[in-house]
Amino acid sequence: MIENLLQGVLLGSLYALFALGLSLMFGVMRLTNVAHGDFVVLGAYAAIAIATVLPWHPLAIGVALLLPGFGFGYALQRYVLNGTLGKDPLPSMVVTFGLSIVIQNALLQLFSADPRSLDAGALGTDSVQIGAGIALGTLPLLILIISIACTAALQLLFDRTALGRAFRAVSDDREIAELMGLDASKIYALATAIACALIALAGVLQGMRTTVSPSDGPLLLLFAFEAVIIGGMGSFWGTFIGALILGVVQQIGFQFDPGWGIWFGHLVFLAVLVVRPRGLFPRTR
Amino acid sequence: MNTIFPLRPEHSVAMAPSVSIGSPANPAAWRLAWVGTGTAIVVAASLPWWGESSWMREFVEIACYLIFAMMWNLLAGYGGMVSIGQQAYFGIGGYAMLALGNFAGVNPFIAVPLGAIAAGVIAVPVSWVAFRLQGGYFAIGTWVIAEVFRLSFANMSVVGGGSGTSLTALRGIDKATREGVTYWTALVCVIAAITLVYLFLRSKRGLALLAIRDNEVAAESQGIDVRGMKLAVYVVAAIGAALAGALYFLGNLRISPDAAFSVNWTAFAIFMVIIGGMGRIEGPIVGALIFWALNKFFSDYGTWYLLGLGLMAIVVTIFFKQGLWGWVQQRYGWAVFPTQRRLES
Amino acid sequence: MSGALVETRGLVAGYGDAQALFGIDFKLHAGELVAIIGANGAGKSTFLKALTGLVGVPRQAVRYADEDIGGLRPGEIVRRGLAMVPEGRRLFPSLSVEENLRMGGFARRPGPWSLARLYALFPILQDKRRLPATELSGGQQQMVAIGRALMSNPQVLLCDEISLGLAPIVIKEIYDAMPAITAEGMSVVIVEQDVSVAQRVSKRLYCFQEGRVALAGDSHVLTRAQISAAYFGD
Numbered sequence: 001m002i003e004n005l006l007q008g009v010l011l012g013s014l015y016a017l018f019a020l021g022l023s024l025m026f027g028v029m030r031l032t033n034v035a036h037g038d039f040v041v042l043g044a045y046a047a048i049a050i051a052t053v054l055p056w057h058p059l060a061i062g063v064a065l066l067l068p069g070f071g072f073g074y075a076l077q078r079y080v081l082n083g084t085l086g087k088d089p090l091p092s093m094v095v096t097f098g099l100s101i102v103i104q105n106a107l108l109q110l111f112s113a114d115p116r117s118l119d120a121g122a123l124g125t126d127s128v129q130i131g132a133g134i135a136l137g138t139l140p141l142l143i144l145i146i147s148i149a150c151t152a153a154l155q156l157l158f159d160r161t162a163l164g165r166a167f168r169a170v171s172d173d174r175e176i177a178e179l180m181g182l183d184a185s186k187i188y189a190l191a192t193a194i195a196c197a198l199i200a201l202a203g204v205l206q207g208m209r210t211t212v213s214p215s216d217g218p219l220l221l222l223f224a225f226e227a228v229i230i231g232g233m234g235s236f237w238g239t240f241i242g243a244l245i246l247g248v249v250q251q252i253g254f255q256f257d258p259g260w261g262i263w264f265g266h267l268v269f270l271a272v273l274v275v276r277p278r279g280l281f282p283r284t285r
Numbered sequence: 286m287n288t289i290f291p292l293r294p295e296h297s298v299a300m301a302p303s304v305s306i307g308s309p310a311n312p313a314a315w316r317l318a319w320v321g322t323g324t325a326i327v328v329a330a331s332l333p334w335w336g337e338s339s340w341m342r343e344f345v346e347i348a349c350y351l352i353f354a355m356m357w358n359l360l361a362g363y364g365g366m367v368s369i370g371q372q373a374y375f376g377i378g379g380y381a382m383l384a385l386g387n388f389a390g391v392n393p394f395i396a397v398p399l400g401a402i403a404a405g406v407i408a409v410p411v412s413w414v415a416f417r418l419q420g421g422y423f424a425i426g427t428w429v430i431a432e433v434f435r436l437s438f439a440n441m442s443v444v445g446g447g448s449g450t451s452l453t454a455l456r457g458i459d460k461a462t463r464e465g466v467t468y469w470t471a472l473v474c475v476i477a478a479i480t481l482v483y484l485f486l487r488s489k490r491g492l493a494l495l496a497i498r499d500n501e502v503a504a505e506s507q508g509i510d511v512r513g514m515k516l517a518v519y520v521v522a523a524i525g526a527a528l529a530g531a532l533y534f535l536g537n538l539r540i541s542p543d544a545a546f547s548v549n550w551t552a553f554a555i556f557m558v559i560i561g562g563m564g565r566i567e568g569p570i571v572g573a574l575i576f577w578a579l580n581k582f583f584s585d586y587g588t589w590y591l592l593g594l595g596l597m598a599i600v601v602t603i604f605f606k607q608g609l610w611g612w613v614q615q616r617y618g619w620a621v622f623p624t625q626r627r628l629e630s
Numbered sequence: 631m632s633g634a635l636v637e638t639r640g641l642v643a644g645y646g647d648a649q650a651l652f653g654i655d656f657k658l659h660a661g662e663l664v665a666i667i668g669a670n671g672a673g674k675s676t677f678l679k680a681l682t683g684l685v686g687v688p689r690q691a692v693r694y695a696d697e698d699i700g701g702l703r704p705g706e707i708v709r710r711g712l713a714m715v716p717e718g719r720r721l722f723p724s725l726s727v728e729e730n731l732r733m734g735g736f737a738r739r740p741g742p743w744s745l746a747r748l749y750a751l752f753p754i755l756q757d758k759r760r761l762p763a764t765e766l767s768g769g770q771q772q773m774v775a776i777g778r779a780l781m782s783n784p785q786v787l788l789c790d791e792i793s794l795g796l797a798p799i800v801i802k803e804i805y806d807a808m809p810a811i812t813a814e815g816m817s818v819v820i821v822e823q824d825v826s827v828a829q830r831v832s833k834r835l836y837c838f839q840e841g842r843v844a845l846a847g848d849s850h851v852l853t854r855a856q857i858s859a860a861y862f863g864d
Contacts, residue, residue: 026421089420090367092421094555169733179684180737263437266429277417
């Protein structure tokens, strides 16, 4: 039982990395990025492509992808998505839906449907002994550490820095924020840029932990989304905890039947939605 | 004073709801369109006697696309609820029809509308969950719900689990009759769906819907039962989606969870509505026809075709905000189904 | 040009299809405190929004410090020295009092106003500076809103209905701070629902009626009867 819990937490910590970017983008500009999961997959495939030409360890590739991910997100928001923002959530949804289809099919065309993965070497196979015969993989543990660090960093960014203030102001009241001299379109672009850098890293880690295939995106989006809702909106730590809970629930479901883990996660998500619509740890705004 | 004052779209500005009253822009064209439509229906009804069976099959398929797109359009464009989970009801309609036909001995052709109603009933408790969310999160939440249905049906061995099952109830009927009656069922469903949506939107309720879409709070203060209307639209859209689903699998004779609950259905609906324009009745019709045509010519190109569709959705959304058909309407002032009420100034 | 700091001639503006202003002639001289009064819907707020770039107008429609600034983005206008205290205060709920004030200083120009000086003017804000801004009382929130606008060190301060929803004693407290605000020559435009307050504190006033200037003149010369007539459009 304890082992399940721990494995679930480790699983959830990767979901947290998926979810942080979603939480950030929705929090700052109410944008629902339907292609979110596909961006993760794109990050993984970018790393796979790089790995075929450069003999680097995937982790190094992951770090190297942070900057391009940042740039990609910035350009995407600034030149494509900013034009879709507004009272109506539909345009941004359709555009990101279109992006999702484009990415999935482009990846399918470039890499075929076969699942691929990144060779993490010893990191991927080593494990650490924790007490009574429980062994936890070093890669999942590393993911947990990275996940905690990213959550803390994001929360700190939002709470203590000028940029975080700008994010909160623009999300509260865009018009008045612009009255103060903020350029909302640049602020939005920065938010997406940070989200995409996180996503790139998350994609690489996913590719190391398990296999990826071009059509994996939508499911990852749903996991990220469930984590955000379970955890409660408005708080990155809430999202983190929500992701851990999702991971644990899925892990328990997997024990009963391999086909049930994800289904179980969906059900718990719906249950939380009914009982606690604002999530388990919402930050009052 | 004819100037339009520049609106900074990103600034939330209180505006009077854009509802107007009056007659269509071009009455002569409107009358012509009605006469044309009537003739087309008569010709279409006689198709089984002179047409090829492949035409009837194609029509059934277009009909499903069309009804599903119309209902998605009703929900999103008029109800203001963008859903990525309508495929849940598409699948429920299909499975309900199949269950009634295979296990309850109901005539499958009758089971089609029955399956639709079953979905409508299911939509009510589902709404209790779905309505907890708004906007973009509502959209993804409905997707999760659809996935729950997909996984649930994939685990039910009585309907074949993950690999699905066949509609055995039609085994005894000969091919020509089956195809003909399926075709007529599709024709009736399409006409019924279009008529119902049209009448609904022209009515007081339709107007209330527009008011809610433009400004929920203001509408509530006018005494409009916002919650009730949204539920009504959601249930109607579910029934419509299920009708399309039941019809589709009636024609297909075989159902599986992945086909029934695929998010692609909603993707197709989005494409059709994007091409045709949201919030316009003829939009989904135009969209469905163009989509079917695109499918016919390009689906052999597989991933490239889908990639092109995705790009098109992005481009049209950004540059042709009112949909291609809406752009044409604006350009030439056409309106076949006038539900846009215009202020005569 | 008459050397006015802010001037509009025949300003028209609206929202999409709905026109709100039908030709406003307005002048503000340096160091003046001018009031705009009028019934709800007369276009007072729209006018201020046109000045600050929240509503689009043609470039030459608004002239400030010998420059045409109509239709510029709000950020560019605040950097030129025109700041607004918006109607309804519109503080940022996710930010504390101090963070709200700091936001005002985002586009700061050189000048005397700083966090320290604001806290000296409104001491209660210093006590509550870490609280979420929307947890303060109405009057205190108004102080935050004014302070936020002052943080950019504007040359012209536009106040949109700062007395709205406040008790008379609180209104008095806020307007008592005005001399300290205008001491270094800041020009102020106030939009006011309360006619007596407007007449008392301002040098000149404009009365808007259905998007037009129905009356303009020196505040202490205009009579009650004149104002009534203009206000209600008899």
